Amino acid sequence: MTRLFNDPLQFADEMTAGFAAAASRWVQSAPGGVVRATEADEPTVAVVVGGGSGHYPAFGGLVGTGLAHGAAMGNLFASPSANQVYQIVGAVERGRGVLLSYGNYAGDVLHFDQAQERLRAEGIDVRTVVVTDDIWSAPKHEAHKRRGIAGDLAVFKVAGAAAEAGYDLDDVERVARHANARTRSFGVAFTGCTLPGAAEPLFTVPEGRMAVGLGIHGEPGIDEMDVPTADGLADLLVDALLEERPDGAELAGARVVPLLNGLGSVKYEELFVVYRRVHEALASRGITVVEPEVGELCTSFDMAGLSLTLLWLDEELEQLWAAPADAPGYRKGTVEARRRAPSVTAEAPDAGVPAATAASRETARFLATALEAVADAVASAADELGRIDQIAGDGDHGIGMERGTRAAADAARAAVDAAAGARTTLQRAGDAWSDRAGGTSGAIWGEMLRALGRQLGDDERADGERAAAGIVAAREAVMAFGKAQVGDKTMVDAIVPFSDRLAHLVSDGRPLLDAWGDAADAAQAAADATASLTATLGRARAHGDRSLGTPDPGAVSFALVCRTVHGVLAAQKEN
Amino acid sequence: MTRLFNDPLQFADEMTAGFAAAASRWVQSAPGGVVRATEADEPTVAVVVGGGSGHYPAFGGLVGTGLAHGAAMGNLFASPSANQVYQIVGAVERGRGVLLSYGNYAGDVLHFDQAQERLRAEGIDVRTVVVTDDIWSAPKHEAHKRRGIAGDLAVFKVAGAAAEAGYDLDDVERVARHANARTRSFGVAFTGCTLPGAAEPLFTVPEGRMAVGLGIHGEPGIDEMDVPTADGLADLLVDALLEERPDGAELAGARVVPLLNGLGSVKYEELFVVYRRVHEALASRGITVVEPEVGELCTSFDMAGLSLTLLWLDEELEQLWAAPADAPGYRKGTVEARRRAPSVTAEAPDAGVPAATAASRETARFLATALEAVADAVASAADELGRIDQIAGDGDHGIGMERGTRAAADAARAAVDAAAGARTTLQRAGDAWSDRAGGTSGAIWGEMLRALGRQLGDDERADGERAAAGIVAAREAVMAFGKAQVGDKTMVDAIVPFSDRLAHLVSDGRPLLDAWGDAADAAQAAADATASLTATLGRARAHGDRSLGTPDPGAVSFALVCRTVHGVLAAQKEN
Structure with a gap:
């Protein structure tokens, strides 16, 4: 306790x-x-x-x-x-x-x-x-x-x-x-x-x-x-x-x-x-x-x-x-007294942000709002995520996601307040997420945000195509990083159908809001499969069976993020 | 745990x-x-x-x-x-x-x-x-x-x-x-x-x-x-x-x-x-x-x-x-290496026991048997004694009594096997009790056994009068040692009526078995009063009232010892 x-x-x-x-x-x-x-x-x-x-x-x-x-x-x-x-x-x-x-x-x-x-x-x-x-x-x-x-x-x-x-x-x-x-x-x-x-x-x-x-x-x-x-x-x-x-x-x-x-x-x-x-x-x-x-x-x-x-x-x-x-x-044993080392000082905080267009700054504001919503949603779900991870892994996924999303949202808001564009905002949010969340999942989310940011840039307005391309880039970063494949019961199980579906629908001319919603459903289906396998695993463990593999809850939290962002997109459209 | x-x-x-x-x-x-x-x-x-x-x-x-x-x-x-x-x-x-x-x-x-x-x-x-x-x-x-x-x-x-x-x-x-x-x-x-x-x-x-x-x-x-x-x-x-x-x-x-x-x-x-x-x-x-x-x-x-x-x-x-x-x-800090000190060796164990008459050795055998019965009775009651002491004090009374009585019984048996008389047997049992039980109660019981032993000696047969005089001596040792008075809710509450009644009945010519039984009832009455006060105290504590005093369970364990010894006396008479 x-x-x-x-x-x-x-x-x-x-x-x-x-x-x-x-x-x-x-x-x-x-x-x-x-x-x-x-x-x-x-x-x-x-x-x-x-x-x-x-x-x-x-x-x-x-x-x-x-x-x-x-x-x-x-x-x-x-x-x-x-x-x-x-x-x-x-x-x-x-x-x-x-x-x-x-x-x-x-x-x-x-x-x-x-x-x-x-x-x-x-x-x-x-x-x-x-x-x-x-x-x-x-x-x-x-x-x-x-x-x-x-x-x-x-x-x-x-x-x-x-x-x-x-x-x-x-x-x-x-x-x-x-x-x-x-x-x-x-x-x-x-x-x-x-x-x-x-x-x-x-x-x-x-x-x-x-x-x-x-x-x-x-x-x-x-x-x-x-x-x-x-x-x-x-x-x-x-x-x-x-x-x-x-x-x-x-x-x-x-x-x-x-x-x-x-x-x-x-x-x-x-x-x-x-x-x-x-x-x-x-x-x-x-x-x-x-x-x-x-x-x-x-x-x-x-x-x-x-x-x-x-x-x-x-x-x-x-x-x-x-x-x-x-x-x-x-x-x-006997250690001779040593002289005091000079103090290590923290690096000076970055003074400013690179210049960005008004359009990219508008995208950055949306991203900060979305990351704040994600942080809130993850905070509400942290216990549940941790519970799934207790069965699947070491139980720290919920608290890691909570720290990472909150740090990312704070960093994004600070960047936006300093007039950053989308790329800089996501770069800083990704760095903060990795640094604060720790663990593999923190590193992967950091890479994803930075990859998405590189696609969005600090200059142009983010449209559906650019967003879809950014998600594809994020997916590639994840797969290069973690080496997992679809079916390994990791976040990859959710991001692959999500990015495929998003890219497909956007290239068909569907508005981003609709396409995102459909793609989020595909991610959720993968998450449900993970959750169901995890529950089976938990029951098997309770009966002493330890032969099943260990899915990680990455797909579940990925789907949660997709659904939350969809909600923010929908709210933005209403306003 | x-x-x-x-x-x-x-x-x-x-x-x-x-x-x-x-x-x-x-x-x-x-x-x-x-x-x-x-x-x-x-x-x-x-x-x-x-x-x-x-x-x-x-x-x-x-x-x-x-x-x-x-x-x-x-x-x-x-x-x-x-x-x-x-x-x-x-x-x-x-x-x-x-x-x-x-x-x-x-x-x-x-x-x-x-x-x-x-x-x-x-x-x-x-x-x-x-x-x-x-x-x-x-x-x-x-x-x-x-x-x-x-x-x-x-x-x-x-x-x-x-x-x-x-x-x-x-x-x-x-x-x-x-x-x-x-x-x-x-x-x-x-x-x-x-x-x-x-x-x-x-x-x-x-x-x-x-x-x-x-x-x-x-x-x-x-x-x-x-x-x-x-x-x-x-x-x-x-x-x-x-x-x-x-x-x-x-x-x-x-x-x-x-x-x-x-x-x-x-x-x-x-x-x-x-x-x-x-x-x-x-x-x-x-x-x-x-x-x-x-x-x-x-x-x-x-x-x-x-x-x-x-x-x-x-x-x-x-x-x-x-x-x-x-x-x-x-x-x-920096401590200079020191040279190794010579080993401390334990004192040689005592080689023999002082000579004792056959009559006193018979008494000693009874005492060893009685102490073994007491150790068994205390072991059965240790949880209950500990529970009472949790309310009254620091909760170690049960385990202390258990260690002390077992050590006393073992020491008494070893002394009897070495042909010790009553005095030597009780001296060693008392030392073992104090040493192994620790705490105040261990010290007091050690004093009581040694005081009783001094009255019984290594020469003469123990009769009712000698036993009663021994209990009076033990009572005096307790009161000199712990400075408690009747009514302080300690072992004194039980030993005083016990020794008064035993001395009175024995001097009236009652056989030791009967007299001891009556006296044990008097000790039990004091023990019951302590137990009842302790229960009240426990309930008051549960309601947040901490104003009551803290009785110790000494009277309860004293009465248990008296009752157990009575059982051994009765069994001896039957044989």
């Missing part, structure tokens, strides 16, 4: 501000997240981590001497945008190259990769090591598809210590990759977490039962079983992780770091009771335990659950794991 | 073992709790803290360089016994004296004071500073009656830093007392915590409401209100604490350490959102915030709630607050 918030849409920003104020000895706010408040005498490779918020001390709490140089902090359970990652790298890069490291989630991969491309295009040497420690999220032969959970800390710590020791980028990348290859985790949960303002938890587990192998955003578990005793749970975790030990690792004589991680509401005292048996179980196999950690290392908001991570050391990894570190959420 | 445990009665021991294994870089197990694993070059004043378990990182997590030298760790929410405190002091005292510091709770005061007396009698200079930071637990003019909550950390940190800096005992005591005088806290809670194996939380708060000013063991709050926004809560806390600032403290120009403490299930992200406004609210009054802490500093198992503490600095306090520290649950 999340009880303490002001406006739920401001939660992540207010959290980041509070964190930066509380942790000002270690970090300072920077556009996109936080960076170190101190600096070393000599430049080093920069280690930039990041991910959604709600996992404290991951990710902002791991910024400090001997650990990360900066963290791109996304919204709650939503990846940071590519722009956030780009900005954080810009604030910490010192000419020796950059390692990006983060947990393996589609939205994070997408945005970090975009940022990497942009940085490389600017001549910065950027490498990426994605953390894939969660053994339950994919089978051994597809280990690269596994999610990253509390093993993040092991990989970040090793990379951060290597950078601190003056390793060059090749070697920082090498040890980080090696640490990931030797890190395995396994998690269980007893209850789901509830996002600020949400009425219900992202998932539930029956009393006395335990979800096995679930993700840290409430992605459904792989299995469910009765809650064992503390010792029983310790044995379950240790046995599974030893079974999955890295190739070639012998048990007897091995040196291993156990990280017993509370996900939120499991108490320290319970963790220590479980740890007692973990320690015994490892020692009984002849394994030497090295500098363990028991506590909250990578949380999932207020989820009740825990995970065990094992990092299988060799000499170099042990040295890097044992090296001192001093971050708000992770400290060890 | 506490889900992860093995045998609930072993929870605290297993937790301490797991903690010591996880934190072996900082601490080592010692009889009674944990002590530092490292040592300084020069001896310093020893700072010994302690209290019940379930408040991690308080108290074991605060042992380390620059903080405490040792922690006496009681059972869950139960004070450590005097013997635990005594043993921990013995392990860390280095000839420069000892400061005892702990939160102001009756059970802790009682046991730490007993230990202090014993240590002083041995010539060790021992001082005590009790922490009294919770402004809602007593009015300003009775500040010495206030409870200790998260302000513990402020006082312990200042005392630990002073000891580390080589201060002598007078000065360590002085700064600790000064820190306590300049520390104020205020807490709220949204849900109660649930002890391992308990079916229900210690208290509940209606959804959307918040208990104001409650204690960290679930002692009832002083008020209840709707949950405000995060900013509203921050303002509420700051306003109340500024109102209560230490005499003479000016707002503008003041330098203050805020500690925003999560009690268990409130998440870091929520704490940061609240902290954002706390920081603003302090700064807006011209107060300079110095090295704040936001996190879990003194928890209450899995209670959802938080507290804000303000430590009002002067130059010396600021220096001591800023000094480095390196403990499992609290680290700051």
Whole structure:
């Protein structure tokens, strides 16, 4: 249960501000997240981590001497945008190259990769090591598809210590990759977490039962079983992780770091009771335990659950794991005091907008009005969208759409007030949507708005043909971006029939209002199919059947946007 | 909800073992709790803290360089016994004296004071500073009656830093007392915590409401209100604490350490959102915030709630607050690596028992059987006793009685197996009861058993007169110890009529079985009065009336013990 918030849409920003104020000895706010408040005498490779918020001390709490140089902090359970990652790298890069490291989630991969491309295009040497420690999220032969959970800390710590020791980028990348290859985790949960303002938890587990192998955003578990005793749970975790030990690792004589991680509401005292048996179980196999950690290392908001991570050391990894570190959420050993780094200042806000014709400015006003209506409609539907996404994915779609549409509407209104044309208005609205919504859906909607804007331009009046061409461009942007096809049960299922039908009717000479309405019906049909499949999926899950695929709610929200815009078009005609 | 445990009665021991294994870089197990694993070059004043378990990182997590030298760790929410405190002091005292510091709770005061007396009698200079930071637990003019909550950390940190800096005992005591005088806290809670194996939380708060000013063991709050926004809560806390600032403290120009403490299930992200406004609210009054802490500093198992503490600095306090520290649950600054301290070994177990006559050994066998029956009866009634104590006090009476009676029965059986007489058997049973039950009730029952044992001796057969004299002695021990009178709604309400009636009937020549039965009825009448008052109190509370006093369930459990022993006497007669 999340009880303490002001406006739920401001939660992540207010959290980041509070964190930066509380942790000002270690970090300072920077556009996109936080960076170190101190600096070393000599430049080093920069280690930039990041991910959604709600996992404290991951990710902002791991910024400090001997650990990360900066963290791109996304919204709650939503990846940071590519722009956030780009900005954080810009604030910490010192000419020796950059390692990006983060947990393996589609939205994070997408945005970090975009940022990497942009940085490389600017001549910065950027490498990426994605953390894939969660053994339950994919089978051994597809280990690269596994999610990253509390093993993040092991990989970040090793990379951060290597950078601190003056390793060059090749070697920082090498040890980080090696640490990931030797890190395995396994998690269980007893209850789901509830996002600020949400009425219900992202998932539930029956009393006395335990979800096995679930993700840290409430992605459904792989299995469910009765809650064992503390010792029983310790044995379950240790046995599974030893079974999955890295190739070639012998048990007897091995040196291993156990990280017993509370996900939120499991108490320290319970963790220590479980740890007692973990320690015994490892020692009984002849394994030497090295500098363990028991506590909250990578949380999932207020989820009740825990995970065990094992990092299988060799000499170099042990040295890097044992090296001192001093971050708000992770400290060890003796770290020399550092000098204060100069303040990172935010980029100056853009002073003006490019000139636009009166006709394009009229279109821009319509677009701002439409985006405001969309934001209102999404706000009303956010709970429903979140509920669908709870079954289909990680439950953050509603809140992400809500943040994104509101930010887009605000940015569009500001652009219009500054006399922007359609292209500039949509460009800014798209940027705001991506930045604030986070996640894959935020990135895609940003691309769509910018693609539509490029078609509309800042000069000419938007007519039906230009609008239809803009929608086709938006559709192409989506498909190039996400690589999904019709039938994959994503937003593509709705945008393809919508744009086909709109283009067809407009070229037949139908007025835009009518054509849009018909096309919106086609989008709605696709959305209904998704919703119906999702409901079936929910019932199947309730009966323990986890064999069905996972549709995403993108088609449902796309149809909602189309219907809302149709309403605004109709109202405009009446006036 | 506490889900992860093995045998609930072993929870605290297993937790301490797991903690010591996880934190072996900082601490080592010692009889009674944990002590530092490292040592300084020069001896310093020893700072010994302690209290019940379930408040991690308080108290074991605060042992380390620059903080405490040792922690006496009681059972869950139960004070450590005097013997635990005594043993921990013995392990860390280095000839420069000892400061005892702990939160102001009756059970802790009682046991730490007993230990202090014993240590002083041995010539060790021992001082005590009790922490009294919770402004809602007593009015300003009775500040010495206030409870200790998260302000513990402020006082312990200042005392630990002073000891580390080589201060002598007078000065360590002085700064600790000064820190306590300049520390104020205020807490709220949204849900109660649930002890391992308990079916229900210690208290509940209606959804959307918040208990104001409650204690960290679930002692009832002083008020209840709707949950405000995060900013509203921050303002509420700051306003109340500024109102209560230490005499003479000016707002503008003041330098203050805020500690925003999560009690268990409130998440870091929520704490940061609240902290954002706390920081603003302090700064807006011209107060300079110095090295704040936001996190879990003194928890209450899995209670959802938080507290804000303000430590009002002067130059010396600021220096001591800023000094480095390196403990499992609290680290700051640069601490030089220390050499490993020699291992603390447990005292050798007592080899034998004093000689006893066959008659006394027969009595001892009866006593062991009776204590086993009492342990079984208490185990069956533990939930009910806990439920009564939820209304009356902190809800740990049932579990404390369960641990104490089982430990007493086991110790008695072991003594009998070693051919002990009645006195030795009751002495060991009483010691085990106090040590394992913790809390005030554990201490009192320990005294009663030892007092009864002294009357029975190791030589003579126990007859009715000797038994009655033993009960009178036990009653005197209780009344000297706890200072309660008949009518105060404590165990005294039951033991006084019980011992009066037993002594009277036995002196009239009634057989012990009959006399004991009649006397047990008198105890039961007192117990019924307590239970009935408690039920009334519960109903009044449910209607928001908090004006009634708080009976403790001691009379109820005393009557249960009397009835159970009567059953054993009756069974013995039949055989």
